[in-house]
Amino acid sequence: MVPKWSQNATTQAKLTPAAQKSIYPMEFTGFAMLSQKARYAMHALLVLAEHGSGEPMMIADVAERARVPRKFLEQILLEMKKSGIVKSLRGRAGGYLLGRPASKISFAEIIRVTDGPLALSPCVSVTAYQKCADCTDEKTCAIRKVLLAARDATADVLESRTLASALASSRRARAA
Amino acid sequence: MVPKWSQNATTQAKLTPAAQKSIYPMEFTGFAMLSQKARYAMHALLVLAEHGSGEPMMIADVAERARVPRKFLEQILLEMKKSGIVKSLRGRAGGYLLGRPASKISFAEIIRVTDGPLALSPCVSVTAYQKCADCTDEKTCAIRKVLLAARDATADVLESRTLASALASSRRARAA
DNA sequence: TAAATCTCTATTGACTCACTAGACATTAAT
DNA sequence: ATTAATGTCTAGTGAGTCAATAGAGATTTA
Numbered sequence: 001m002v003p004k005w006s007q008n009a010t011t012q013a014k015l016t017p018a019a020q021k022s023i024y025p026m027e028f029t030g031f032a033m034l035s036q037k038a039r040y041a042m043h044a045l046l047v048l049a050e051h052g053s054g055e056p057m058m059i060a061d062v063a064e065r066a067r068v069p070r071k072f073l074e075q076i077l078l079e080m081k082k083s084g085i086v087k088s089l090r091g092r093a094g095g096y097l098l099g100r101p102a103s104k105i106s107f108a109e110i111i112r113v114t115d116g117p118l119a120l121s122p123c124v125s126v127t128a129y130q131k132c133a134d135c136t137d138e139k140t141c142a143i144r145k146v147l148l149a150a151r152d153a154t155a156d157v158l159e160s161r162t163l164a165s166a167l168a169s170s171r172r173a174r175a176a
Numbered sequence: 177m178v179p180k181w182s183q184n185a186t187t188q189a190k191l192t193p194a195a196q197k198s199i200y201p202m203e204f205t206g207f208a209m210l211s212q213k214a215r216y217a218m219h220a221l222l223v224l225a226e227h228g229s230g231e232p233m234m235i236a237d238v239a240e241r242a243r244v245p246r247k248f249l250e251q252i253l254l255e256m257k258k259s260g261i262v263k264s265l266r267g268r269a270g271g272y273l274l275g276r277p278a279s280k281i282s283f284a285e286i287i288r289v290t291d292g293p294l295a296l297s298p299c300v301s302v303t304a305y306q307k308c309a310d311c312t313d314e315k316t317c318a319i320r321k322v323l324l325a326a327r328d329a330t331a332d333v334l335e336s337r338t339l340a341s342a343l344a345s346s347r348r349a350r351a352a
Numbered sequence: 353t354a355a356a357t358c359t360c361t362a363t364t365g366a367c368t369c370a371c372t373a374g375a376c377a378t379t380a381a382t
Numbered sequence: 383a384t385t386a387a388t389g390t391c392t393a394g395t396g397a398g399t400c401a402a403t404a405g406a407g408a409t410t411t412a
Contacts, residue, residue: 031291032208032330036401042319067310072402078359091410094357107322115207121215134243142346143218146283146337153329154208161322170318212370248371254390267379270388359408377390
């Protein structure tokens with residue numbers, strides 16, 4: 001039950017093939033753990049945000065700067081495009097650009113696209129609500145109240161942090 | 177990419193075998209979604225909390241009251257026992273009891289046992305920290321700050337809510 | 353027309369999830 | 383001492399997910 005990445009190094013199981021090839025040579029488990037895809041997406045979008053909104057940036061360049069496997073990044077950026085987070089230009093001098101100012105792209109949005117809703121349970125999801133099948137009374141459910149509070153706390157943080165604010169805070173940290 | 181449980185009913189894919197048999201006939205996806213095991217654990221522990229600390233309660237009874245498959249519940253309670261959340265009596269008139277007062281058992285603890293750390297990334301985990309492999313400087317990482325704030329927000333909520341407080345709030349809601 | 357780019361679908365191997373099965377150990381009543 | 387009732391433990395299973403990889407197709411510019 002103990003997640004593999006919480007075991008100490010000597011007892012650690014062998015790596016997944018993904019992890020062996022990936023720049024993240026660890027196994028992750030944990031109920032709220034972001035997928036590799038989400039981490040890749042955040043890195044790539046920060047690269048695009050840093051690059052600015054002048055010329056488009058080619059997938060290959062983004063892949064290199066963000067250290068994301070190129071073919072995987074293609075899929076990720078395609079999803080980002082479908083959700084409006086980025087836009088693309090095709091053909092000869094094509095590439096990717098942010099779809100909106102970096103200050104209008106929150107981490108909550110990025111994570112929802114790659115990994116789905118933030119809620120701990122469908123019955124507390126704002127973007128994808130569903131009643132639990134066994135729940136006799138949602139108003140009095142002891143568990144739902146807790147999960148709702150947890151979701152709201154997470155969402156508050158992730159909605160308020162944007163690519164722009166993250167970039168700014170990291171620049172501030174670097175300066176200091 | 178859109179998680180299946182956020183699609184509307186008519187386009188919903190067929191259920192997993194687990195979901196078909198389970199009392200939760202839905203598919204879940206979502207980065208922070210609790211496992212079925214965690215939900216079962218919370219239900220079962222609330223049943224034990226409600227039952228009180230007098231006589232032990234048999235697995236079979238807990239399973240029925242909490243509506244959890246009996247064999248699966250055995251495994252869950254065994255893990256809970258190993259972490260000290262419950263204790264058991266073996267033999268003829270055996271059964272399970274909470275290992276501590278319900279006011280000393282937080283949801284954070286339950287979830288950590290069933291689903292692992294609360295952190296969104298190993299580098300922000302308090303209970304199972306690990307450095308990310310690609311991270312050149314943790315102090316200036318744009319992403320880490322966001323994930324850390326999210327983890328802290330979630331943990332604050334889940335650490336503060338206990339079986340006792342959940343039970344009380346649900347009783348209050350029922351009275352109103 | 354060719355070259356460079358993004359777009360889309362399919363496939364893969366290792367792993368996880370939610371169980372299920374069944375043998376084993378312990379205790380209390382008879 | 384035996385038996386019945388309980389918890390303990392290990393292993394297995396089928397469907398599904400994750401993190402890619404492969405390769406053909408569409409679009410644009412030179």
